[in-house]
Amino acid sequence: MKAVFIERFGGPEVLTYGDLPDPIAKPGEVVADVVAASVNAADWKVRAGEYSQATFPLILGRDFSGIVAAVGAGVDDLKVGDAVFGVLEAGREGAYAEKLAIKAAIIAKKPDALAHIDAAAVALIGLTAIRTIEDTLKLQRGETILIQGGAGGVASFAIQLAKHLGARVITTASAANLAYVRGLGADEVIDYNREDFTRAVSGCDAVFDTVGGDVAQKSFAVLKPGGRAAFIASGMQAPRPERPDVTPLRPAVGRARAPLERVAYLTTSGAVRVPEIKLYRLSGAAEAHRVSEGRHFRGKLVFKVR
């Protein structure tokens, strides 16, 4: 099969588009013919060697949409020909390929109303947004949340999910993306280059930070006493607040079928619109990584694999 892989860590130039052996379905797994796979910020971090040591060649990519091509022993709820989508097991890469093997229990059937390109685009961002907003922050109707980095993939989903749950949403973006995040439903939008969000915002019940660094650390300032903040771009630990009356949280983005079914429901019911998508071929992976690593595009970059 064709795949995009690395044989050493480095910049986008280490991405190779070439041939690797087809995967085989072990017990409990299916092999899927990948129709689409998306680029996530984690992919260029893996490529650059920011995560634990890998075995090479390492195929990158975490989420996909495709068609079941083979079924391993013990899988009785999916069959050859089913359209499915999902996110590889935590710590596993391998979606930038024509085929992948994955545990059947952590993927979901793709509804006909959701195109493969769209399903691949929302799989990991939707899972992350649901795990953070619903399972970790437990955001309630009527609460106010600041979502940092509104134009990014995860935040694009999170803004709409928070609005769907009946929360008031404040978000940050650069000038070029203000209209985009308003279109996603944000009630208040801060141009973070013109305005210091810690002066513009206060009294929030919750923060969802997708940016990291200083932005993460400063985010505690906008919380009201008893507020909670969730961080997904600050490594495996949430930053430590300088005040004692707020709760820092680091969501566990566990893979499972149920939250993917919720992603499918939210997107097909119209509660969440699929973010803007820019399409690439697998052979254009290096260019897609340059754009993603630039950290200022909006929406999602998706590979049309077949």
Ligand SMILES: NC(=O)c1ccc[n+]([C@@H]2O[C@H](COP(=O)([O-])OP(=O)(O)OC[C@H]3O[C@@H](n4cnc5c(N)ncnc54)[C@H](OP(=O)(O)O)[C@@H]3O)[C@@H](O)[C@H]2O)c1
């Ligand atoms: N399981 C997990 O823990 C998990 C899962 C998914 C993602 N993540 C992490 O979460 C982060 C976000 O992922 P993603 O895929 O959503 O990212 P992304 O799509 O690459 O985010 C890019 C966006 O960030 C915005 N941005 C950059 N700097 C900003 C700033 N200072 N303030 C506000 N917005 C800013 C940019 O918008 P502007 O051009 O408007 O600045 C751009 O649209 C990444 O670090 C990723 O690794 C973790």
